[in-house]
Amino acid sequence: MSRRPYIRKVERNWWIRQPRYISYMIRELTSLFVGLYCALLAVGLVRLAQGPAAWDGFVAAFSSPLGVTFQLACLAFAIYHSVTWFALTPKAMPLRMKGEPVPGIVIVGAHYAAWAVVSIVVLIGAGM
Amino acid sequence: MARSNKPMLWLPFAGGGLVAALIIPVLILITGVLVPLGVLHLRYETIAAFAHNPLGKLIVLGAVALPAWHAAHRLRMTAHDLGLGSGIAIKAACYGTAWLLILAAAGALIAV
Amino acid sequence: MSETITLEVLRYHPETDSEPHFQRYVVPYRDDWVVLDALNHIKDNLDATLSYRWSCHMAVCGSCGMTINGEPKLSCHSFLRDYRGKVVRVEPLDHFPIERDLVIVMDSFMEKLGSVKPWLIPKVEKPLSAGEYLQSPGQMQVFHQYTQCINCLLCYAACPQIGLNEDFVGPAALALAHRYNLDSRDGGRDARAEVVASNEGIWECTFVGACSEVCPKHVDPAAAIQQTKISASVGWLKDLLTPGAHR
Incomplete structure (x- = not known):
């Protein structure tokens, strides 16, 4: 008998095959929007360095309908990133206290608490 | 096989993922919702004063640079996932863009 | 007539086939049967040429992994009742070369x-x-x-x-x-x-x-x-x- 193993090729669209791969791909694509928003922040810093008039122009640009639409898309993906990132923290960083494992929900909860604190501090700093 | 230097790429990716998760949503909430609605005003003096402070500079740079690196690294992996390859062109496009943003932000923070 | 269930099994015979193809088998439906029982029924009663690995029938040996309706599963751990009214598609595990039928090269x-x-x-x-x-x-x-x-x-x-x-x-x-x-x-x-x-x-x-x-x-x-x-x-x-x- 001769051996002739058959090798199946992985399709380029492998990730549409299963819901778990689709949600993985959405999670990975959040990085596109995080990256684009970082570009907006970098442009903002450059405009800030150019003085008050340039800064006001930047504020007007990101407040335009187009700017707001773009940022709402970024916001949706950024929140998806936060939620999925925090959800995986107990796997990456399991903690033990007095020899007992800390429940995952405590680790995730601590991240949500930190998220709330950072958000409130930034809002107060921005003048809320 | 030999031990990889991937931690050089991965550590800022992981740190950037955490920083992005904590700070990017509230920043977008401010610039994308509260300021356009007129609830909040980002006056030049306030922002410039924060960016003048050395600690302020560091915080702002961290909030831009780490998430930008996170995004670049993840996009590179996603390009591989999508069968777009993992050659030098993809690496240059992803990490190069991140470096461009980081250097622009750093330059602006020094100049401001 | 008693209830039946259809299995669609990926077949590949290196001596004769240039590529794999699906073959349909109709087997008796039993509430307490797992997919592995259905495969054993095929092997014993319908088609002795069907090749697959199994041993313990109790999720301990790890031999009977297969792709069942697109999901990697132990066939001894997948009840037919979870696929009742559907066609059960059985393929070798993804990402491994196929030696023969459901047997992979590991x-x-x-x-x-x-x-x-x-x-x-x-x-x-x-x-x-x-x-x-x-x-x-x-x-x-x-x-x-x-x-x-x-x-x-x-x-x-x-x-x-x-x-x-x-x-x-x-x-x-x-x-x-x-x-x-x-x-x-x-x-x-x-x-x-x-x-x-x-x-x-x-x-x-x-x-x-x-x-x-x-x-x-x-x-x-x-x-x-x-x-x-x-x-x-x-x-x-x-x-x-x-x-x-x-x-």
């Missing part, structure tokens, strides 16, 4: 498994007369879940990165390396790192998490790999900050 995995040295490498070798390497239940608890792996390869079939890069060491082998790294009696972390922390090791993982979802023994390879990424990064930083000093 040589690549056996090589990867050995390469991570999945055995105890004591910090200091003791003579037999010095007795056992002792361990407390608490120390055992730290790695216990990773000892449950039965090498069934469902995680390799579920992992997209294995599909994209066949050289990736993969979930089960990396989880077993982690199991020994976590063992209080072990001192082999550095020896394993040559493979585990290489480019084809943990760094190929993008934390899809599918490996852990499909594991029939509730092992969490995805968690093991992320933890190894963190410890490997800490080791790398230490090497960077204290050049010359060996960990």
Whole structure:
């Protein structure tokens, strides 16, 4: 008998095959929007360095309908990133206290608490 | 096989993922919702004063640079996932863009 | 007439077939039958040429992994009642070459498994007369879940990165390396790192998490790999900050 193993090729669209791969791909694509928003922040810093008039122009640009639409898309993906990132923290960083494992929900909860604190501090700093 | 230097790429990716998760949503909430609605005003003096402070500079740079690196690294992996390859062109496009943003932000923070 | 269920099985005979094709079989439906029972019915009564691996019929041996309706499963652990009224599509595990019908070639995995040295490498070798390497239940608890792996390869079939890069060491082998790294009696972390922390090791993982979802023994390879990424990064930083000093 001769051996002739058959090798199946992985399709380029492998990730549409299963819901778990689709949600993985959405999670990975959040990085596109995080990256684009970082570009907006970098442009903002450059405009800030150019003085008050340039800064006001930047504020007007990101407040335009187009700017707001773009940022709402970024916001949706950024929140998806936060939620999925925090959800995986107990796997990456399991903690033990007095020899007992800390429940995952405590680790995730601590991240949500930190998220709330950072958000409130930034809002107060921005003048809320 | 030999031990990889991937931690050089991965550590800022992981740190950037955490920083992005904590700070990017509230920043977008401010610039994308509260300021356009007129609830909040980002006056030049306030922002410039924060960016003048050395600690302020560091915080702002961290909030831009780490998430930008996170995004670049993840996009590179996603390009591989999508069968777009993992050659030098993809690496240059992803990490190069991140470096461009980081250097622009750093330059602006020094100049401001 | 009593109830039946249809199985669509991927067939491949290297002597005669240029590529695999599906073949349909109609078998009796029984509430307490698993897919493996249906395959055994085919083999015994309908078509003796059908090839597949199995042994224990109780989710211990890890031999009967197959793709059932698109999902990597142990066929002894998949009840027909969960597919009632549907066609059950049975294929070999993804990401492995097909030897014949549902039998895959697993040589690549056996090589990867050995390469991570999945055995105890004591910090200091003791003579037999010095007795056992002792361990407390608490120390055992730290790695216990990773000892449950039965090498069934469902995680390799579920992992997209294995599909994209066949050289990736993969979930089960990396989880077993982690199991020994976590063992209080072990001192082999550095020896394993040559493979585990290489480019084809943990760094190929993008934390899809599918490996852990499909594991029939509730092992969490995805968690093991992320933890190894963190410890490997800490080791790398230490090497960077204290050049010359060996960990």
